[in-house]
Amino acid sequence: AQTVTQSQPEMSVQEAETVTLSCTYDTSESDYYLFWYKQPPSRQMILVIRQEAYKQQNATENRFSVNFQKAAKSFSLKISDSQLGDAAMYFCAYRMHTGANSKLTFGKGITLSVRP
């Protein structure tokens, strides 16, 4: 079974600084998707970024980028120029590539606080 591990329950960053959130996963599959979701206090889940395992290039979305290390099964999220609105819970998630088993498996999440 696939597992996703987020070992840091909380992190804090100064506004305008950069922070990296860690995630590791375990799978025997070679093709899959990885995601980072943001959950603000409203509790609405928001997709931050997605990485396809067959792509070597790391995904980027504005201030958000990932460091995808397939061999190490590591998928960290870097937030640059942190803003107060980035304060939220962040979840790392995994999904197999094939549609027959398209469920998302989540890590336990990390609470990010941003200091003004």
Next chain:
Amino acid sequence: DGGITQSPKYLFRKEGQNVTLSCEQNLNHDAMYWYRQDPGQGLRLIYYSQIVNDFQKGDIAEGYSVSREKKESFPLTVTSAQKNPTAFYLCASRPESTVRGGYTFGSGTRLTVV
């Protein structure tokens, strides 16, 4: 606008009662999912359905039941057999027809046993 509607936002249940959480989507998505969120536990999959009239158990299905009679609707019943039902419940959907299709989440239901 298309989206997922979960209702009610807050729900209180007496011990021994069954309650049903509603999840409706107008996105024409094939697959629908129910997740439970507890502090420090992340999101855990309860049930999912990839097609009408079919559904599969997730990782923590005991004490829950679902139905998928219509493509748009995937209600979750929390039965009296669920020993610790107080939690935040999230419904999600996804189009199965596209491999890259992303998930859409509802805004959740907070269930409290009183």
